[in-house]
Amino acid sequence: MTTETTTRDAATIVPDDRREMFLPNLFGMRLLIVAENTVYHVMERLSPYDYGGGFWDFYEHRGRPLFLAPASRSPMRIESGLTEFQGEVSAEAAGIIATLLVLSNLSVRHESDHLAEGYHRLLAYSGGHPEASAILAAID
Numbered sequence: 001m002t003t004e005t006t007t008r009d010a011a012t013i014v015p016d017d018r019r020e021m022f023l024p025n026l027f028g029m030r031l032l033i034v035a036e037n038t039v040y041h042v043m044e045r046l047s048p049y050d051y052g053g054g055f056w057d058f059y060e061h062r063g064r065p066l067f068l069a070p071a072s073r074s075p076m077r078i079e080s081g082l083t084e085f086q087g088e089v090s091a092e093a094a095g096i097i098a099t100l101l102v103l104s105n106l107s108v109r110h111e112s113d114h115l116a117e118g119y120h121r122l123l124a125y126s127g128g129h130p131e132a133s134a135i136l137a138a139i140d
Contacts, residue, residue: 011059011066026065028114042098051075067122069095085138086120094130097138
């Protein structure tokens with residue numbers, strides 16, 4: 001394990017007793033259902049061979065909602081027309097990619113400062129992630 005991964009201020013999985021408020025806090029009440037379903041749909045398109053639905057973990061950083069990711073511990077191939085990126089990333093990184101794409105798209109489409117703030121918070125966090133180069137390449 002590198003020094004970066006051991007000393008980095010990592011996101012943590014939201015405990016079960018706070019899961020119900022995670023999505024409304026991340027996406028806001030107005031776009032909650034649209035955003036959540038869009039993340040799942042984007043993941044289906046990003047990783048059509050490795051993602052087939054299932055339980056998702058919710059991640060927060062310093063008490064603020066950050067991203068959602070499939071609970072799978074298996075790597076995921078990103079191969080789709082949504083992005084030019086092709087490669088293998090962790091399920092966590094795949095979730096970050098999907099969440100970033102959705103936050104970006106919906107913040108512009110719905111002129112939502114709340115979603116734009118979530119996007120910038122997650123983008124800043126992604127820069128210190130062990131898979132930062134793949135994440136940034138996938139959203140470019």
